[in-house]
Amino acid sequence: MGKISPVSAKYMIHALISIEGVVDKPDVIGAIFGQTEGLLGSELELRELQRSGRIGRIEVNLNTKGGKTTGEIVLPSSLDKAETAVIGAAMETIERIGPCDSKVTVNFIEDVRISKRLQVVERAKQLLSDLKSKVLPDSQDITDQVAQSVRMMEVIEYGKDKLAAGPNIDDSEEIIVVEGRADVLNLVKHGIKNVIALNGTSIPETVRYLGTKKVLTLFVDGDRGGDLIIRGLLDAGVEIDYVIKAPDGKEVEEITKKEIHKALRSKIAVEQIRMELSKSTDETKKGFVKRAALLPQQRPQMRPSISGNNRLSATTNKPNNFSSRINPDEHKKFKELLDDLVGTRAAYLLDNSLNVLGKIPISELENSVQNMKNTYAVIFDGIVDRNVVSSMEGANIKYIVGMDSRINPRETKINILSQKDLR
Secondary structure, X not given: OOXXXXXXXXXXXXXXXXXXXXXXXXXXXXXXXXXXXXXXXXXHOHHHHHHOOOEOOOEEEEEEEOOXXXXXXXXXXXXXXXXXXXXXXXXXXXXXEXXXXXXXXXXXXXXXXXXXXXXXXXXXXXXXXXXXXXXXXXXXXXXXXXXXXXXXXXXXXXXXXXXXXXXXXXXXXXXXXXXXXXXXXHHHHOOOOOEEEOOXXXXXXXXXXXXXXXEEEEEEOOOHXXXXXXXXXXXXXXXXXXXXXXXXXXXXXXXXXXXXXXXXXXXXXXXXHHHHHHHHHHHHHHHHHHHHHHHHHHHHHOOOOOOOOOOEOOOOOOEXXXXXXXXXXXXXXXXXXXXXXXXXXXXXXXXXXXXEEEEEEHHHHHHHHHHOOOXXXXXXXOEEOHXXXXXXXXXXXXXXEOOEEOOOHHHOOOXXXXXXXXX
């Protein structure tokens, strides 16, 4: 009997068989040929089709259990789609195999060429990747490599502290001070060459000296670390004239040319920064004095049996260490999603079962929260400030989770969490 090579088959008929009794494979194959004989005419006679190689060897896999037999029939075909479908339908007419009742159901017809096509695509990707890695770079790649090398050469070591700096430090009246070498490289890459790095948290004498001779502009990251650098330099008495912050949640080393120039145009005089820091310090002191005055009066009302971690604050119904009070599942889920968002400038919206309702850009956050009434928590790649909280206070949200927070937890009914709270 002729066979068809699996390589030349275009379609595979996959059928399921259920038999009310115990039979063997030859019984099933004999029933397929015998009960379809003469059903479809001479052109689609299964014996003739197999003899001519247009259908292949019929594979039967059976499993007998509890006096009943079930299994699968696989029939390869090189006929066209319509003829293959007719053969599959004819197989479903088989009602008895030997002395037993049976039922055959075609599960699906597989197009073998689709699987081969997917293999071709995947292999082509591998070949193209190998080709790109082994061939010579094009002219643009060569230009980019040369430009990068030139930029690296332009970064010098300046002063006795050997600080990473651009080549125009001595020639410029205004100097931009950044945190590290990577920040210097990014600014030099975009044509700003009067830049110098602090190279750490300590204040280099070189930067102190430059502050007495030139106009210093401090350019820091848009996170809490940037705020600490500003405060540290001012407290150390360095003569800073202007301050610039990168966009919220971004670092100087990763921002684009457009963002750099936009930030440079919005620099703030250091006197304004000092006033804001002074105001913040005064408000903190007043709040401390006010709480200290209230504390003795309310201390007797506190239950002595409650541990320190669970004790309620005298001025609020929220626990002092709120992050330790959240559900462990919520803690794990919030941390996982917040880590996933780092650098994406996006947000997750969750329902009260901690299912993700959607992932959206931060620019669409306010509208999305207002439209989704069942939002339980918002997790986003940014800093929780007054504007964010105000836009969500009417939406019945329980949690706002951000990379950092500038909100006193007592100022809102929403529970605020930051990255440090989820460690």
